[in-house]
Amino acid sequence: xxxxxxxxxxxxxxxxxxxxxxxxxxxxxxxxxxxxxxxxxxxxxxxxxxxxxxxxxxxxxxxxxxxxxxxxxxxxxxxxxxxxxxxxxxxxxxxxxxxxxxxxxxxxxxxxxxxxxxxxxxxxxxxxxxxxxxxxxxxxxxxxxxxxxxxxxxxxxxxxxxxxxxxxxxxxxx
Amino acid sequence: xxxxxxxxxxxxxxxxxxxxxxxxxxxxxxxxxxxxxxxxxxxxxxxxxxxxxxxxxxxxxxxxxxxxxxxxxxxxxxxxxxxxxxxxxxxxxxxxxxxxxxxxxxxxxxxxxxxxxxxxxxxxxxxxxxxxxxxxxxxxxxxxxxxxxxxxxxxxxxxxxxxxxxxxxxxxxx
Numbered sequence: 001x002x003x004x005x006x007x008x009x010x011x012x013x014x015x016x017x018x019x020x021x022x023x024x025x026x027x028x029x030x031x032x033x034x035x036x037x038x039x040x041x042x043x044x045x046x047x048x049x050x051x052x053x054x055x056x057x058x059x060x061x062x063x064x065x066x067x068x069x070x071x072x073x074x075x076x077x078x079x080x081x082x083x084x085x086x087x088x089x090x091x092x093x094x095x096x097x098x099x100x101x102x103x104x105x106x107x108x109x110x111x112x113x114x115x116x117x118x119x120x121x122x123x124x125x126x127x128x129x130x131x132x133x134x135x136x137x138x139x140x141x142x143x144x145x146x147x148x149x150x151x152x153x154x155x156x157x158x159x160x161x162x163x164x165x166x167x168x169x170x171x172x173x174x
Numbered sequence: 175x176x177x178x179x180x181x182x183x184x185x186x187x188x189x190x191x192x193x194x195x196x197x198x199x200x201x202x203x204x205x206x207x208x209x210x211x212x213x214x215x216x217x218x219x220x221x222x223x224x225x226x227x228x229x230x231x232x233x234x235x236x237x238x239x240x241x242x243x244x245x246x247x248x249x250x251x252x253x254x255x256x257x258x259x260x261x262x263x264x265x266x267x268x269x270x271x272x273x274x275x276x277x278x279x280x281x282x283x284x285x286x287x288x289x290x291x292x293x294x295x296x297x298x299x300x301x302x303x304x305x306x307x308x309x310x311x312x313x314x315x316x317x318x319x320x321x322x323x324x325x326x327x328x329x330x331x332x333x334x335x336x337x338x339x340x341x342x343x344x345x346x347x348x
Contacts, residue, residue, distance in 0.1 A: 082260065
């Protein structure tokens with residue numbers, strides 16, 4: 001079971017691909033898709049689509065989670081990020097992936113057990129869960145890994161519920 | 175010279191394709207791409223992309239104009255429309271089309287000579303410019319036709335400037 005998590009943006013799209021390894025998770029790939037600030041919006045969206053398509057071909061995930069945006073302040077930024085998010089949803093959908101959406105609070109709750117966990121706590125938990133030698137960087141990639149892990153945990157939880165009386169063993173076979 | 179104009183939305187994407195016919199313009203196609211409210215956001219974006227791709231294959235425009243959004247009030251709506259807008263920019267870009275962006279005020283100025291023209295004035299001007307038997311409907315399609323016409327007028331104006339001393343005749347050969 002491979003899951004891709006994506007933290008949308010225009011200048012930087014964070015991504016993280018994790019795989020179930022027994023009852024643990026390991027990181028397959030993580031990083032950012034960066035686009036040049038000087039380029040036209042349509043060209044930046046095209047660059048994001050192409051890089052994401054290549055990443056999906058390389059890592060072949062079976063599920064996807066994308067951060068749900070909540071903006072209060074800057075509507076212009078919210079609209080630009082949403083354009084990128086639309087492109088990301090389209091590319092994932094075209095590959096036949098169901099896309100789960102989580103707010104940052106939901107991800108923090110799932111990973112750190114606290115919806116208001118700070119950046120340091122989150123990075124420490126992601127590092128621990130994936131057995132990484134150091135906290136994952138940059139931030140956008142760490143956020144994307146956390147999204148993928150949050151989705152993986154929900155997926156396992158749903159399986160455990162579905163498995164019912166068959167207990168823990170079923171939940172491990174993700 | 176064929177131009178497609180697009181008025182982005184989630185539930186309804188207006189489109190209009192116009193073609194230069196001597197010193198006049200005629201409508202090749204106009205209407206809306208509608209998506210079902212009950213479907214998931216990713217599925218609605220996929221439906222928009224597929225319908226737009228089919229429309230581009232059928233009408234084969236050489237230029238595109240998309241409405242630039244300015245939202246003050248509802249950020250949630252602004253973000254949803256921006257997701258659709260991102261998908262539209264991607265589909266146009268993938269077809270190799272340069273995308274011009276205009277605000278509603280710029281379109282009104284170009285078509286009616288008044289940035290604050292009302293809906294009725296705009297529909298009357300679009301009808302007149304395209305020689306249509308009745309005002310174009312629905313509104314989203316009329317807005318999209320106005321966008322395409324505004325871009326066509328700028329295109330002609332730029333040519334006239336470029337033609338310099340060669341005068342009016344050059345401007346007509348669009």
